[in-house]
Amino acid sequence: MDANGTRFSLRYGAADWAEPLAAPGSRDVAFDARDGAVALAEVARLIPVPDSAAALTEAERRGADRDRFGSWYWIDADRRRIRIARGTAPAADFWSVDQLDAPACPPEEADADDLFAPALPPTPAHGDMRLSGLCVTTGDYLAVGTLRPAGLLVFDLHGSGPPFHRTWPEEARFRPFDFEATPDGGLVILERALDLDPPDPDADPDPGPRHRRLDARFRPVPTGADLTLAPEAQALFRVPGAPPETRPELTFPEAWPADLGSPAPVLAPRAICALPDGGVLVLDTPQSGPSSIARFDGDQPRGEVVLDAALLAFMLGEGAAIRAHDMAFLPDPDQPPGPEFAGDLAVASETGDQAFRFRLTGDADGFALALLPDHLPLRRFAGRGIVAAAGRAHYDLDERWLPIAARPQRRHRADGVVAGLIFDGRAPGCVWHRLVFDGRLPEGASLTVESRAADDPATLADAEWRTEPAPIRRGGGPETPPRLPFGPDGTVLPATCGGSPDRAGTFETLFQAAAGRWLELRLTLAGGGRVSPRIQALRVHYPRFSYLERYLPDAYREDPVSAAFLDRFLANPEGMFTTLEDRVAAAETLFDTRTAAPGHLDWLAGWLGATLDPDWEDWRRRLFIDNAELLFRWRGTVPGLRALLSVAVDDCPDLDALAALRAGRPALDDRPGREIRVVESFLLRRFGGVELGDPGGETAAPGLAFAAEGAPYAPEQGAGPLHDAWRDYVTGLHAPDPAPASDEAREAETLAAVAAAWGRPLNSLSALALSPVVPASAGEAADWRAFLAGPVGFVHAAVAQSDAPAWRGFLERRYGAVSRLNAAWQRLGDAAFPGFAAIPLPAEGDYPAAGARLEDWLGFVTSALPIARAAHRFSVLVPAAPGEPPSARSLKVERVRALVAREKPAHAAFDVRPFWALFRVGDARLGIDTTLGESARFAAIELGRSALAEGNLAWGLPWTAPDRRVVGRDAPGPTTTGETRP
Template sequence: MDANGTRLHLVLGFDDWARSIVAPADPRVCFDGQHDTLGLRPRPFIFPTRAHATPLLPADRRGAGVDRYGNRFWIGSDRRSVWASRAAETRAFSWWPPTPGPRREPDGAFTRCESPAFDDLQLSGLAITPGHHLVVGVLDLPVGDSVGGGLLVFDLTGGGPPLPLGWPAGLGVRPFDLAATPDGGVVVLDVAHPSVPGPARLWHVDRHLRVVPPTAMQPADAYAPHFRPVDTDAGGGDATAAVDRCDLHRADAACAVALDVTWATAVEALPDGSVLVLDRVGPRDRLEVSRWRCGHRTAFEIRGNDPTDPATTLACTDQRASVQQALGGAVGHDLVAVAATDTGALARLFIVDDRGDQAFEFVLDETGADLVSSYHPLRLFSGKALISDGSTVSYDLADRWYPIPTLPVRRYATEAVIVLAPGDGTHRGFDAGAPGTVWHRLVFDAAIPPGTTVSVDTRAADDLVVLQRQRWLTEPDPYLRGGGSEIPYHEYRPGACVGQGSWELLLQHAVGRYLQVRLTLRGDGRRTPRLWAARLHYPRFSYLEHYLPDIYRGDRESAWFLDRYLANAEGLYTALEGRITAIRRLVDPKTIDTEFLPWLAAWVGAVVEPDWEPERQRLLVRYAARMFTRRGTPRGLIEAIRLATDPCPTEAIFDPDPRVDRFDVRVVEAFRTRSVPGTALGDPTDLAGPRYTAPEARWRLTEGGSALQRRWRAFLADRYDTGGGDLSTAVAAAWGAPVAAVGTPPAFPVLTPVIAAAARDWGQFVRAELAVTYADVGANDLAGYRAFLAQRYRRIEDYRTAWAVTATAAPGSFGAVGFPAQLPADGAPLQDWMLFVSSVLPVRRAAHQAMVLVPIRFEDSDEARRQRLGRVQRVVDVERPAHTLVTVAPYWAAFRVGSARVGFETIVGEGSRYVDLVLGADRLAHAAIPGGANWRVEDRVVVGRNRIERSAHPAGTGGQ
């Protein structure tokens, strides 16, 4: 409702558009979920067929793969060799079989496999398994006395010659394409002849290189992770494995899956264990893809659009279109699946047809596939294969491999017509609630770029049945409002696109309770209008009726013209009145425009950082007053730091009882980092009178001062060998001090000695022999000592009683108390002195000091770490009290010698930071070098070591 009381109908979001569009909706219109706009349906870009272009044939398919390190392998043009190229290079070299003559390594990057017995085989199909085996299909592998289809298995980790595995010759197996499966094996596409249509079969070979019959196939998540022995005759093996799986040379036709397809040309395995088969020309003379799971064909369709369902018709969140429309008549050549980026999707599928000019991308889920209208051009595709490293798809040009690019080429339908009329059933429309309503204006929040238009037709009536018989009347074309949106203080994102804003038209013919609006969206094929929201205002606030005499309404035609004429002025003044009515939003941090946030922050004395995003600035302005009440406290410092550094700050930062994350900003006050347990200081009542004390490795208070004196003399005697002479004289000579200063016998210095040699010996003694801290004490600490005694005893009389001071030496006040002349022997004097030097004095010296520990991720770069620490340091400099010293350090600085609190900052054992080392990306202090990849793969067959088959093969051709 605006300032004049005019109401409106709002259409915003997918649900509103779907309810408002009358079925059947035009299939050429769709709702873009990425931008939340309604527009013309996108169409995939189809590269025009090149003149005199030679189509790709099945004979061009040879098979290729990429290993875990990015190295690429493929079958050579002679179909009798395997070629390779490194991950970081484009130069290709023959990998197998080795060339005759002197052996020459390609710069030490690979080790060629030697196998003189298999240097003249016809190869077809190649795959690299998760266990790092390279498997190549062979059409003419010698099996017994005949020749049949088989496989060559190379161990990419261990090296060595390949392992031959063959099917019985009578089965007529001809492997054409191979694909690695999630269980570590391969699926083999067996076709009678690749160049003509005919029957085809699928063979599944598991990670133990044994054939899995259809009855034993399981989804990928059902494979047992434990080890299954492959030698079932050795005894004690897995009986299930022995029954379900068999060696290739013992396989029969029942172990294969017969495919009911016309012309199979490619196979690909999905993460869930199912298999996709590309039908080069399906039964309806078009490219088709079928999905097979556990030996059976499952429901899999290329979904189109149902024109009778407006929700289905509008749903094109990812700009998907009908694949039949895009690929009608296409001939399939190859396909490859990669990891899905959409939530809920199974995988992304790339298919290339026989033209080889572009690849088509699909998004797969459990029920089918949708074509993504992205343009993936291929430049002179040779047709060997599409390969993937799990996330990136590459194609071959001669003997080089290039990632498939994605270009932002868009094509749209050129025209679509929809009718907006909310409601259910046949009779529906916008309801004004009163007969004879004059509908006011229609406003679109939209982007209508040059070359596109939106036309509006309306019809209105007081009865829904009559409304269906009304003819459509053309309304004026909408125009872009020069003053921006009619919503007060609302502004569109600047620089988004040409033609974005509020498009408005004054309705000329819409009179009646019910209204229907027909929109005609037109584009040039390259661009589309995008409607974000539509607002239909009613009834018209008439200046003619409210502000002019009745005489101006005497003539009906003149009054109708004058009413529409004054509506132009009404639109201008209503916008101004709306801004006045909504003035309160200018002082609300949640609604004020971003450019005015610094101005509003100045009201409370806050300073907004210029590089902060608007959401962070709004939080500062909203909670500035609360932050000022906590300024200078640890919690206030943490709130300011989190507000400045959190990736996504929320109101939870300022909760009364905030949730503390284990890896969050932490303020460690210096006086809390060191503490002396009460048992180390003892109880004064226990120090009076005779008692039993057991000597320990380090001196404790309960042993008394005399025990400390004895330890001191023994320490000096060990350090300075007197040779039977006087100890005091030897120590005085070593220190360069008079004997009187040392004492006879030597006495433990109560204060830190000023002589350098004596201070060195004293420091080593207290660190090695005392179980408690003994701080350096000097003349400057006398005032602190007197304050400690005054706080401890309150009255001087209590102090005299506890210390048993004689009347002649009794001080009159705490200000007259001095340091003990020598270490007290026992009782309260010894307790008080050790408490002062071990706890009170260190805490006083650590007062007003703190360390801010900043969480930093180990994967962050050095520059990112410096920026984060610098940002926190700037906040600390502004927020800390002037008399304090606060330092900033990364989180791992909490565990430092001399400042760590055992049980608070220390971690025993291997923590979450202990990860495998990535060369060039990690630091040795944060990661560990893992073991070899060969031993990290569970239940892996090692070619040349594991026994796979025991059948009798000719010499040089048998299994290992």
């Protein structure tokens, strides 16, 4: 209801539009769930094919498939080789029939006394063999059919070596044509004759198309009809070249005839697909006429659908039909097991220029196909087959495999009607005000509104239709104060969208003479086939608030004709004024981030003195305004900065951190995950044992770890061990190479080398002593820093004269009074310090020898000074996904850097690093900054594209195969399942 008491009735969403779209008068319209709008029904389009174009033949259907690791396999044109391709690498030969030839040096021809007999030319044993049919099972086996002899090749894709080849009994008349993997690890096989050779008049009659199923061990599944083999026949699945076995009687499961019991026999099948319920689909493309798809459950037919005009006329036009070359079924991934199933069926046309997508649904009684309006062109389809892999259908272009992708070229019915839109005005004689709808009217599209009204619903159908004025786009957007969502992402398009190519916005028309309690509308949508009007939300306002009735004298209503015109004329300014009055009445919506329009968010943030980043999404801007007062209150603190960064950058902001701030209990710990981290530098320091004790536990000896002697160092030992370690380090660093034979010569040469490196004379090596501060000599200072960073074994800060104030402050905090320091250091009389300001740094070469002075100095250089140097410094760690483009990663880092520079305390310094720079030896906090175990970050590295340490170089494929033995993983013996796999 608006400010004047006018109500509106709303149609919005699939539920509201379901009844009108199903009304008897509605036609050629549908609800598009992609943007939640009513539009002209989409239709599929046929790509025109030149008359001279050659159709794909059944001979090109040789077989192709992809394994779970991204490798493609297919049978080459000569039917003697299997090709393989992976990624962007060129295709190569995977296997050839020639590899099944006889040994190069047969045992009977080799010299028994000569172990290195010359290799004889290979004797082709399979010169007539041809390959037909191929698939990769869910158990990672590559199964390939063979002709002459008829049989099966099985490749273990987790292993290496030759395939396992088994021939089938000749009585079985095995003629593989198309293979399809089943979910249980087996496969279904379509059998039919191929015109590879001239017909043989002496051959047995063709049994016709058939299909059969093999289990996970590639054994034929019993069909209820067994073929009895003669006693002299070869054994089932004999190995070529092996001597025949004679048995009393052998049986072999027969195949199911593909045309048994079908309403129309399957004459020329092109493809077979396995269904989740255990049945199969068979694609039949006869020499003339449309293709058909039949469903079988063993030898029982479960329905047939012909791809002719009866099915396709609505989508493709009258007389349309599809002659298909291949198909692939993609079941819905989340469907529960059972007799009912659903999925998408991709069908490639025989012309090779386009594919069609059907929605397939089925149950125990049958199945149904519904053509979807996707435009799926194929570019130079080679015809090897359509392969379902990784949830998509793929086709082959030359020797590459590409996904079948829908092109954004929608085609619609030329016009359509929405009928059955009936509204109740709740009062007799209701004057209907206006019709408003949110949607799109592209160029070339039109919407015609017709109305009729009556007080009695029984007489409404007899009233005459009246055509209303064409809808006009409103300049101010939707008229409702809490604006209704318009776009598919839930946002309202701005008022300036009228100039956009699709003319999106809010449109309205004024009812001319619709009066009566009941109103019926009929909407005619037209677009010529290329475009369509789109109606998302439709609102009918009633009753009319008449300025003529409310504000003008009776004299203006004396003439009915002029009064009706004036009433409609005044309805135009009434609509503008009412919109303004509604917004004034609903002003509180402007102050609520849930209802404020996107254009008002900057204004709303200005009330808090905040500036919104123009790159932020709408939901992020609203979240920031909701928590602005909280973030400002905690500004400059680690929890506040972390919460602000999460709101500004994370795809899923940490709402728990905001809740903790609101409760006054900020979480200071960095939890493992992919959120942005704020790590203060002082948390990364390495502590010495003087201040904090030994981190190794109660059983470890107290003190500092002393690498030079391999034992802990305690201040009670005095400075002697430090000087000894320094002397040993310098001597070993500058020792001559090769060393002289005598000790005196070796010591003299070492002393000379040290003096030369340090640039000052030295009396003897025994006089070398560790300096407490940075030595003045550059050479000595370099050796001194290297010694403190390594062999000393514990943190020892490099102290310079500029650190004298920090030294005095440390002593003052430690003792409180200078008298206590003098007593501890045993400085009495004139040697006592008058105050802390008079205490100097130890001079070069004057390392504190022992006692409290040594303990104080070690506490300063191992704990106090490193902490002071790391104070007010922090690092911001930004998560970086392995597959993230470098440009997006750099943009995220720069956004974080700009935000931290604005929000950090003025005296603090910081740096921003990507997330994988977090784990550094000596820096990371194990268990806090790192998470051990598998992670999505550990992906395979691609040379030239991946960053170092971004993933793993090797892919452990064999380790994912528990049903077979893998070299390097398993010990000899049976598999984990106790079976011997092919």
